[in-house]
Amino acid sequence: xxxxxxxxxxxxxxxxxxxxxxxxxxxxxxxxxxxxxxxxxxxxxxxxxxxxxxxxxxxxxxxxxxxxxxxxxxxxxxxxxxxxxxxxxxxxxxxxxxxxxxxxxxxxxxxxxxxxxxxxxxxxxxxxxxxxxxxxxxxxxxxxxxxxxxxxxxxxxxxxxxxxxxxxxxxxxxxxxxxxxxxxxxxxxxxxxxxxxxxxxxxxxxxxxxxxxxxxxxxxxxxxxxxxxxxxxxxxxxxxxxxxxxxxxxxxxxxxxxxxxxxxxxxxxxxxxxxxxxxxxxxxxxxxxxxxxxxxxxxxxxxxxxxxxxxxxxxxxxxxxxxxxxxxxxxxxx
Numbered sequence: 001x002x003x004x005x006x007x008x009x010x011x012x013x014x015x016x017x018x019x020x021x022x023x024x025x026x027x028x029x030x031x032x033x034x035x036x037x038x039x040x041x042x043x044x045x046x047x048x049x050x051x052x053x054x055x056x057x058x059x060x061x062x063x064x065x066x067x068x069x070x071x072x073x074x075x076x077x078x079x080x081x082x083x084x085x086x087x088x089x090x091x092x093x094x095x096x097x098x099x100x101x102x103x104x105x106x107x108x109x110x111x112x113x114x115x116x117x118x119x120x121x122x123x124x125x126x127x128x129x130x131x132x133x134x135x136x137x138x139x140x141x142x143x144x145x146x147x148x149x150x151x152x153x154x155x156x157x158x159x160x161x162x163x164x165x166x167x168x169x170x171x172x173x174x175x176x177x178x179x180x181x182x183x184x185x186x187x188x189x190x191x192x193x194x195x196x197x198x199x200x201x202x203x204x205x206x207x208x209x210x211x212x213x214x215x216x217x218x219x220x221x222x223x224x225x226x227x228x229x230x231x232x233x234x235x236x237x238x239x240x241x242x243x244x245x246x247x248x249x250x251x252x253x254x255x256x257x258x259x260x261x262x263x264x265x266x267x268x269x270x271x272x273x274x275x276x277x278x279x280x281x282x283x284x285x286x287x288x289x290x291x292x293x294x295x296x297x298x299x300x301x302x303x304x305x306x307x308x309x310x311x312x313x314x315x316x317x318x319x320x321x322x323x324x325x326x327x328x329x330x331x332x333x334x
Contacts, residue, residue, distance in 0.1 A: 011058070012036040015079045015123070017066040017112060018086030020047030022195045023128070023187070027083060027235040032058055034239075039077070041069040046089060051194055067111035081242055082125045084112045087164075093199045094160045095288055105163035113170055117178045124181040124242040127171040131188040131255070131298050132161040143301040144186070144251045151293060168251065175249040183241045183248060188255025188300045192231035192320050193327045202262065203228065206269040207324050210277055216270065218279045219287050222263025225297045229256035230315035240309045247308050253300035256313045265317075272321045273330065 014031050018024040019040030024047065031038050032053070040052060040061045055061055062069050066086045086108055088094060088101035109127060116125050134142045135150040135158065148165060150158040167184075174180040197205035206216040234254055241247045260268070266279035284292040305311040 012080040013078065014038045015041065015077075015082045017041045017069075017082075017084045017108070018047060018128075019083075020044060020049055020051050020061070021085060021089075022051075022192075023190055023231055023235065024083075024085045025051035025194060026192070026231045027085070027238060028052060028059070030235045031239070039079070041066050042086065046093075046199065048194075066108045070111055070115035073115065078119055079123045081239065082112065082116055082123045083128075083238060084109060084126065085128045087128065088160070089199055095156055098156045098159055102159050102163050105160070106166050109167040110170055113174050113180070113182075116182075117174055117180055122178070122180055124248070125171070125183070126238050126242060127167055127182060127184050129164045129168050129184050129186045129251070130160070131186055131253070131300065133165050133168065133186060134298070135161050136293060136295055140297055141257060141299040141301040142253065144253060144304055155293070157288070157292060172249060172251075181242070181245070181248040183238075184251040185238060185241070186251060186253050186300075187234065188253060188298065189226045189228045190231050190234050190255065191228045191317075191324070193323050195231070195324065202226075203265070203269070203321070204324060206266050207273070207321060208328065210270050210273050210275050211325060211328055211330055213277070215277050215280045216266040217282050218262050218266050219282050220262070220284050220294055222266070222279060222281055223261055223296070224294060225259040225261050225299070226265075227256040227259050227299050228265070228317055228320070229254070229313050230317075230320045233313045233315050237305070237309060237311050241305075244309060250304075250308075252305045252308065253302055254305060254311070255300050255302075257300055257302050258313075259297065259299050260317070268317065269321050272318045273325055 014036050016024055016028055019028045020042035028038055037058050043065050088104045094101045116123050135148045137149050139146055171182045171184055175182050191203045195201055195204045197208055209216040263279055270277045
């Protein structure tokens with residue numbers, strides 16, 4: 001494709017926005033391990049500098065908004081690959097800070113895409129999206145070309161889904177107009193070490209509760225199902241998608257397609273951590289706001305990504321739970 005960098009003989013130069021975050025820091029580890037030079041941009045609002053190794057010849061960390069950083073790069077910085085992971089994350093954060101979340105998700109993605117298009121040659125770009133884009137669709141499993149259904153604009157809960165959908169529209173429009181080699185990655189409940197529960201992430205909250213001797217709190221009736229995929233299965237597939245020209249200009253679900261109810265997830269956490277603590281159910285109205293809607297199921301159709309790059313999750317959920325617990329000082333034999 002015109003404008004795409006050829007396979008470089010020198011080390012690849014990669015830009016990772018949100019690189020100090022949960023998924024971003026694992027991606028940085030993966031890129032460094034394969035010999036790339038990496039520039040991380042992160043405002044550290046939710047990311048942590050401690051997630052990253054020390055700076056050196058192959059790693060530079062820029063503490064800034066992505067939009068500010070790419071403006072400062074101008075002609076001085078060029079990259080072979082760009083991974084835009086910076087975003088407002090977590091249902092709790094979206095509900096508590098809707099204006100900041102909406103503006104962050106749309107404006108930062110727009111700035112990164114404009115920067116990429118301005119480069120000669122253009123880098124290959126991953127735009128991180130979310131299973132939330134499907135809204136409250138009832139079809140199962142969710143396929144990339146399915147219709148999306150959202151609630152009213154008076155329900156702030158749906159604003160995150162809309163912002164990520166706009167990011168996807170922008171990315172695909174740049175591909176159609178300028179030939180930008182871009183891939184949209186729709187993540188489904190990525191979990192693993194370094195994930196924190198501060199912004200409503202369910203698995204680290206369950207692990208933290210059990211480790212502290214508390215009953216894990218399940219929002220709603222616990223019968224809703226999700227599919228959880230270890231971050232160490234997720235991040236290696238992102239460069240593979242970028243390096244296949246056939247994947248450019250396309251949307252891919254990324255995750256596990258093995259569902260588990262949230263109540264059963266809480267029980268699995270307790271059992272894996274040698275506890276008999278049972279979950280307690282907390283009505284959504286008490287956690288978020290009256291009328292809060294959640295999906296009964298969220299399961300991805302993985303046929304597209306399996307066919308494109310042979311993606312297959314391999315890390316069992318119990319191992320993910322143990323490894324997440326170890327980051328909080330717990331240990332036990334496998």
